[in-house]
Amino acid sequence: MSLANSTKKKAAAQSSQPGARSFVKPSFIHSPWAPAILGVAFVIVAILVGLLLGTVTDFGYTRMAQILIMMVLLLGLGVVTGTAGMIALCQLSFAAAGALVVEYMALYHIGDYFGQWSFFFYMICGTLVAMVMGLIVGLPALRLRGVNLAVVTLSLAFVFDITIVGIGFPAQKTGKFIDRPFGIAGSNDASALGATALVILVIAAAIAVGVVYLQRSRWGSSWKMVAFSERGTASAGMNVQVAKLSAFIVSAAAGGLAGGLFEMIFRQGVTTIYGPYASLVIYVLSAVVGSYLVDMAFFGGILSVIIPFILTRLSWPLYIGDMLFGVLGIQALTTGSNLGEDIRRGIRKRGRAAKLEAIADVPREAIKIATVPIPKGTGKPLLVVKDLGVQFGAVSANANVNVTVSEGTILGLIGPNGAGKSTFIDAVTGFLPHHTGSVEIDGLAIDKKSPSFIARNGVRRTYQQDRVPSTLTVGAYVRFVTGGKATRAEIDEVLDFFECPTYYSPLSLVDVGTKRLIEVAAGVAAKPKVLLLDEPAAGLDHEQHIAFGERLRQVPTKYGVTLLIIEHDLDLVRSVCSEITVLNFGEVLASGSQEAVLSNPEVLKAYMGETEML
Amino acid sequence: MLLNTFAGLTPGVFYGIIGILLTLMAQLTRTVNFSQMGVGMFGGYVGMTMIQKLKIDMWLAALVGLVIAAVLSGIIGWIIATWLPNAQIATRSAVTVAALLLIVATSSVLFGANHSNFKPLLQNNVAEFNVGDVKLFVSQNFVVLLVLALVILIGSSLLLKRTMFGVRLRAISDRQAAAELIGVNVKVLNVGVWVVSGALISITISFMPASISNDYISFSLLVIAGSAAALVGAFKNPWLALLGGVLIGVLQGFVSALPALAAYKEWVTFILILVFLLWNQRKEVWDVAR
Numbered sequence: 044m045s046l047a048n049s050t051k052k053k054a055a056a057q058s059s060q061p062g063a064r065s066f067v068k069p070s071f072i073h074s075p076w077a078p079a080i081l082g083v084a085f086v087i088v089a090i091l092v093g094l095l096l097g098t099v100t101d102f103g104y105t106r107m108a109q110i111l112i113m114m115v116l117l118l119g120l121g122v123v124t125g126t127a128g129m130i131a132l133c134q135l136s137f138a139a140a141g142a143l144v145v146e147y148m149a150l151y152h153i154g155d156y157f158g159q160w161s162f163f164f165y166m167i168c169g170t171l172v173a174m175v176m177g178l179i180v181g182l183p184a185l186r187l188r189g190v191n192l193a194v195v196t197l198s199l200a201f202v203f204d205i206t207i208v209g210i211g212f213p214a215q216k217t218g219k220f221i222d223r224p225f226g227i228a229g230s231n232d233a234s235a236l237g238a239t240a241l242v243i244l245v246i247a248a249a250i251a252v253g254v255v256y257l258q259r260s261r262w263g264s265s266w267k268m269v270a271f272s273e274r275g276t277a278s279a280g281m282n283v284q285v286a287k288l289s290a291f292i293v294s295a296a297a298g299g300l301a302g303g304l305f306e307m308i309f310r311q312g313v314t315t316i317y318g319p320y321a322s323l324v325i326y327v328l329s330a331v332v333g334s335y336l337v338d339m340a341f342f343g344g345i346l347s348v349i350i351p352f353i354l355t356r357l358s359w360p361l362y363i364g365d366m367l368f369g370v371l372g373i374q375a376l377t378t379g380s381n382l383g384e385d386i387r388r389g390i391r392k393r394g395r396a397a398k399l400e401a402i403a404d405v406p407r408e409a410i411k412i413a414t415v416p417i418p419k420g421t422g423k424p425l426l427v428v429k430d431l432g433v434q435f436g437a438v439s440a441n442a443n444v445n446v447t448v449s450e451g452t453i454l455g456l457i458g459p460n461g462a463g464k465s466t467f468i469d470a471v472t473g474f475l476p477h478h479t480g481s482v483e484i485d486g487l488a489i490d491k492k493s494p495s496f497i498a499r500n501g502v503r504r505t506y507q508q509d510r511v512p513s514t515l516t517v518g519a520y521v522r523f524v525t526g527g528k529a530t531r532a533e534i535d536e537v538l539d540f541f542e543c544p545t546y547y548s549p550l551s552l553v554d555v556g557t558k559r560l561i562e563v564a565a566g567v568a569a570k571p572k573v574l575l576l577d578e579p580a581a582g583l584d585h586e587q588h589i590a591f592g593e594r595l596r597q598v599p600t601k602y603g604v605t606l607l608i609i610e611h612d613l614d615l616v617r618s619v620c621s622e623i624t625v626l627n628f629g630e631v632l633a634s635g636s637q638e639a640v641l642s643n644p645e646v647l648k649a650y651m652g653e654t655e656m657l
Numbered sequence: 658m659l660l661n662t663f664a665g666l667t668p669g670v671f672y673g674i675i676g677i678l679l680t681l682m683a684q685l686t687r688t689v690n691f692s693q694m695g696v697g698m699f700g701g702y703v704g705m706t707m708i709q710k711l712k713i714d715m716w717l718a719a720l721v722g723l724v725i726a727a728v729l730s731g732i733i734g735w736i737i738a739t740w741l742p743n744a745q746i747a748t749r750s751a752v753t754v755a756a757l758l759l760i761v762a763t764s765s766v767l768f769g770a771n772h773s774n775f776k777p778l779l780q781n782n783v784a785e786f787n788v789g790d791v792k793l794f795v796s797q798n799f800v801v802l803l804v805l806a807l808v809i810l811i812g813s814s815l816l817l818k819r820t821m822f823g824v825r826l827r828a829i830s831d832r833q834a835a836a837e838l839i840g841v842n843v844k845v846l847n848v849g850v851w852v853v854s855g856a857l858i859s860i861t862i863s864f865m866p867a868s869i870s871n872d873y874i875s876f877s878l879l880v881i882a883g884s885a886a887a888l889v890g891a892f893k894n895p896w897l898a899l900l901g902g903v904l905i906g907v908l909q910g911f912v913s914a915l916p917a918l919a920a921y922k923e924w925v926t927f928i929l930i931l932v933f934l935l936w937n938q939r940k941e942v943w944d945v946a947r
Contacts, residue, residue, distance in 0.1 A: 130751050183934035188944055190689045190750045191937075194884045195930050197691070201878050202927045209920050273944040320761065320874045327755045362765040369759025376752045377740040474943065 087244060104236035106348050108308045111240075111247040112301050113344035116325055117334035118254050119297020124326065125335030125381075126258065126514075127290040128270030130193035132322050133180070133200040137298025138305065139207055139317035140176055141169035145306045149221035150213050162224035166303035173299025174292050181291040186284050188273075192291070200319035212312030220310040229310060236308070243304050250300060251337050257293060258335070264523035266290045267514040275510030278472065279524045280498035280569075324365055327372035333381030342382070417621050417637075418599045420451035425605050426471070426502065426573045430480035433463070433470050433629075440466040441478070441629045446607075448573055448622075451599045453606040455620030455637075457613070459649060463629040464609045465507065468575045472504045473497040485572055499526070501572035505579055511550055511558040518546030524565035537568040537602075541594060556582035560591075567602050574598075576608045580615055592618040617641065625649065659791050661914035662907055667799040667866040669906020674806050674861045675883025676890070676898030678854050681813055683892040685830045685850045689750040689884065692733060695760035695877040697858035700726030701775055702768045719778060723859040729760075730855025731848050738847040742833060757877055764873045778863050801864045806899050809857060813895065826850070885926045888933040905929060 099107075116134055123131045145165040148154055154168065155161040180199050184192040214221055220229055224242060228235040257263055265286040268276045273283045306312065325347075328334070332343040350364040375381050426448040433441040441463045448454045456464050470478040473494035482490040489497045498504075511520060521534045529537075535546060541564040544553055553561065559579060566574045580591050592615050598604050610616050616623065616637075623640040625632040627649045633640045640646055675694065682690045704722035707713050713721075733756050741749050779797035786793055817823035828836035829843045837843050882905055889901025905926055912922040 128747070130747060130754065132754065180931075183931050183938065186938040187934065189746045191888075191934055193689070193691070193747070193750060193754070194881070194888065195927075195934060197878070198881045198885065198927045198930050201881055202921075202923045205923050206921065318874070319878060323754065323758050323761075327758050330751065330755070360766045362762040365762035366759060366766065369755055369762055372755030372758060373736065373752055376748070376755050377736055379744075379748070 087248075099233060099237060101231055101233045101236045104233060104240040105231075105308060106352070108236070108240045108243045108304070110341070110344040110348050111243050112304045112308070113325075113347045114341045115247050115250050115297050115301040115304065117329050117332070117343045118251060118337060118340040119294040119301070120325060120329045121333070121335030121340055122254065122258070122266065122290050122297075123294040124329050125333055126263065126270065127266040127287060129185075129287065129291070130190060130326070131196045131291065131294060132193055132319070132326050133196040133203070134294070134298050134325050135317045135319075135322040136200045136203040137173040137176060137295045138302035139203065139312075139314075140173045141166070141299030141302025142306050142312050142317070143207070143212065143302070144169035144172050144299075145303045146212055146214050146221055146312050149306070150217075150219060159225045162222075162303075162307065166300060169303050170296050170299035173295045173302070177292045177295025178288070181288050181295075185287040185291065196322075197319065200322045204314070204318045207317060208314045212314065214311040215313070221306060223307055223310065239308055243307060246300070246304065250297060251340075254293070254297065255337050259519075261523055261527045262286075262289055262293075264515060264519050267512050268520075268523060271512030271514065272510045274474065274494075275506065275512070277474075277494035278498055278504050278506070278510070279565075280495050280503075280526055281523075282493065282495040324368060327368050331368060331371045331375045331381060333383030336383040336387075339381070339383035414593060415596050415600070417596060417619060418451055418453060419621060420449045420599065420605070423450040424448075425450040425485055426607070427483045428467075428471060428480065429482075431467065431470055431482070432479040433466050433475055433477075439629050441470060441626075444480070444626070444629075444631055446624050446631075446634070448605055448607050450572075450605055452621050453595060453599065453608060453619045455616040455623040456607055456609045456626065457611070457616055457623060458626035458632070462626040464626055465577055466629070467626065468504055468577055468607075468609065471497075472502060472575065498571070502575065503566045503569055503571035503573070504575040505559070505562045505566050505577055507577045507581070509555055509558055511553075511562050513549075513551040515550055516546070517544050517548045517550060517553070517561055520550060520561065521565040521568055525569040528570070529568045534568055537564045540564070540601075541567075567598055567604055570602060570604060573605045573607060576606060576610075578609055578611065580610060580612060585614075588612055588615050589618070591615070595619045613641070658911065658914040659788060660793065661910040663793050663910070665906040665908070665910020665913075666903065667796060667802065667906070668909070669903035670799065670802045670806055670899070671861065671866060671902070672879070672882040672886050672905050673899035673902025674802060674809065675858070675880060676886025676902045677806060677809055677895040678857055678861075679880070679883050679887040680890055680892050680895045680898045681809075682850065682854055683746070683887070685826055686734065686737075686847055687746045687749060687830065688737060688753060689746065689892070690733075690753050690854070691750060691880055692753040692756040692760060692877075693730075693854070693858055693883070694862075694880040695757045695764075696726050696730045696733070696855050697722075697862040698873065698876045699729060699760050699764055700724070700855075700859045701862050702764055705775065706768060715776075715778060719859075719863045722863070723856050726859035727852045727856040730858075731852040734848045734851025735844075738844045742843070757880075761873045761877055774867075775862065775865060777865055777867055780867070796866070798864045798866055802861065805857075805861060805864070810895055810899065881930075882926050885930045885933070888930055888937070891933075891937050901929075901933075 116138060120131065120134045123129050145162070145168075148165040148168060149162065154164055157164050176199075180195050181192070184195045223229060223235070223239055225238075227238045227242070258266075265276060265281045266289075268279065268281070269283055269286040269290075276283050276286055305316070328343050328347060332339040332346070334340040334343050350367070351361050354361050354364055424447045426446070428444060428446040431441050431444040431446075432439070444463075444467060446454070446456070446467070456467065458464055466475070469475050471482050473489070473492055473496070476491055478490065480490070481488060484501050487500060489500060489502065492500075515523070517538065518534060521538065522529065525534070531546070538545060538561075541560050543557065543561045543564050550558065550561070559582060563576060563579045566576070580588050583591060595606065595608070596619050598606060608616070608620065620637055622635065623637050624634040625640060625643075625646050632649055633643045633646050678693060679689060682688055682693070700722035703725050704718035707721060708715060708718045733753060737749050737752055741752065777798050779801065782794045782796050783800055784795040815823075817827055825836070825841050826846060828839075828841055829846050833843055883902070885905055886901035887898045889904065890897030908925045908929075909922045912925055913919045
């Protein structure tokens, strides 16, 4: 009880200082990829200076190229393992596929339609093959949860390696070398390798920018979302398998491209670098550094080249480096942190105090909530649920439930705990495909459809549990839920209206009660026809309840969103709902206008119990 | 062809046992233990080094290997039980991937790049018979592995269903927090499962069929064949895992008899994994109950 109270107090304290946890757009130096830009700029300058002065040795250029290629591999892997939270153990197999295709096409001049640029066509072909491989492996594994992807990718790494060793790389077998692009000399002297390294740098930088762009797009948000909650992802209208598969295929593409880049520098495939062991090492390295962060992928590339270099100089066994990665990997994976996040947390801690102060100087205008009457709606039936039944084994969770929500109204769905209210929402939003009866939204039948289809077609929901991932910012989350349809101004307006933290606030700093408000705001911003709210006000205190009710009353007219609300607080229900349906033991106990239902003796009995009635 | 297919039975049962142990571990500790073979291998190489350097008896070396594997497995289990008690299965399993890397790298440093192969403890045949003009052998290893598989299967089933101890074990796998609240020492039981699993895999390796290649990485990656076997039972049914293991062994034996395909016999495992993943995903599964 005291815990619940303290949570409420915390939420109350928070909302009484609007904007206290809000963030302005971070400046360049605070932006998370500033280090990467600086890092890449440094390498560019280093290579240019090296080329101009002729001081860098061939050895140096090869190492630089290797660092960049490892960065590409790690960055791709980071999308699956870091962002989407899955285990993929065949990154080097994708690289091997990419390399094999490039080498074969270049050696036998297949598809050299583009002259000096043909090499890039080969790389694109290699990347496509790697992506198809990713599709074949990912498709069966990704619909299931858990470690299936780990099993199938490890297996692929193993068999693919055996096969590659068996058939061999064509250039290596025939003792030939493939040509580099742009007529760069095939020799291994400093000028040729320097020019190659420069080309690799440009490509690697383009890939890095591409991956960063994807990470920040709706796709990236879907990857972060799916790592946190599959149900939440589906409810935002994004197919869970598509989200997972897209992450995996992006990673495979990066692998394939890296394979092509290996060919560019070495001109001949070497089977030993593509084995399952190498894939294991890179997976663990990715976890250690947090390679979904572009600067950390670059750092991981440096580590993977520098450590063997140092060990060779010391004449120590190279495996000592992998032992180190193993130990750090166990540390990183058990604590769920990584080098990149640790560094960022350190930077943020230093910057936070100043930032909060700066924000406190610009208080957000207190929103005046207009008092509007309970919306009456147009009278047109919008969401029509007929004879809905849900059976869990012998238990009937919903039976013959008929509910009609009229356009522009707020319907209250109430009932004691275990009455089947959340089951009703689950069934309507597609999470219980075995339900009986029919569900229609604005004339469109949506029963037996997938949750993401239903969400896209106008029925959205929020959850009792926390389904808002801490890895996103408030704005990115709302943008993702709205499917990218809401403009920045619209998002800001909704966030303001519900007194949520501002666009750039990290969700990791937001407490659970406020997250629930953000979830409601995002649902409203998505402008569905009907929004189903599952106890949206739990965790708010009485005054906040009233303010929240005032806002909800405005939603149908202001945003054109019809609401169905599950709520235990009858004061809130009374203040917003024109119609009420009461569920008890999975069946409709009463339904009708607010006054009629709340004065129904059967309803009072179900709520208060027999004794209190007497 | 018959000879090869029949010869696949012994590795098949071997894969089956790995599959059974993976299944039991997944059920009892919510972890797919990728380091399982690595742990057994490490113990085995310590034992073998002692045979070479200290000239100790082979059986004693096997015992040393067993103890080391059990302790190593226990340590990994302890780490996971301590820091990730309520984490999802993928998070817990990821730790064993890092552990696998650590074990393989450490083995390479300690035992060198060139090492001799394991010798099975038993090398004789118990029976031989003729089918047509093909002479088939039943090795001691096969008999021991089969008995071991059945002992693990029946033993674990009796333990889990008939004893109070088994009830506790099931409780920690189902609802760990609830089990903790009614006074079950979750951590000790968890680590116990890991120790026993390490010991069992070490025993299994001691009777490993000689035909299986064993450089560090190929050896540790026998866990792939084991997880393919476990997938046949969807990581839930250990009996089907044994069946799956035998299926893989026999199919691989059969394929290796076909000259055109012999080099690709490992693909059998991969294809079987794909098939069973497709089969297992008939039903849509969400990450949480609600």
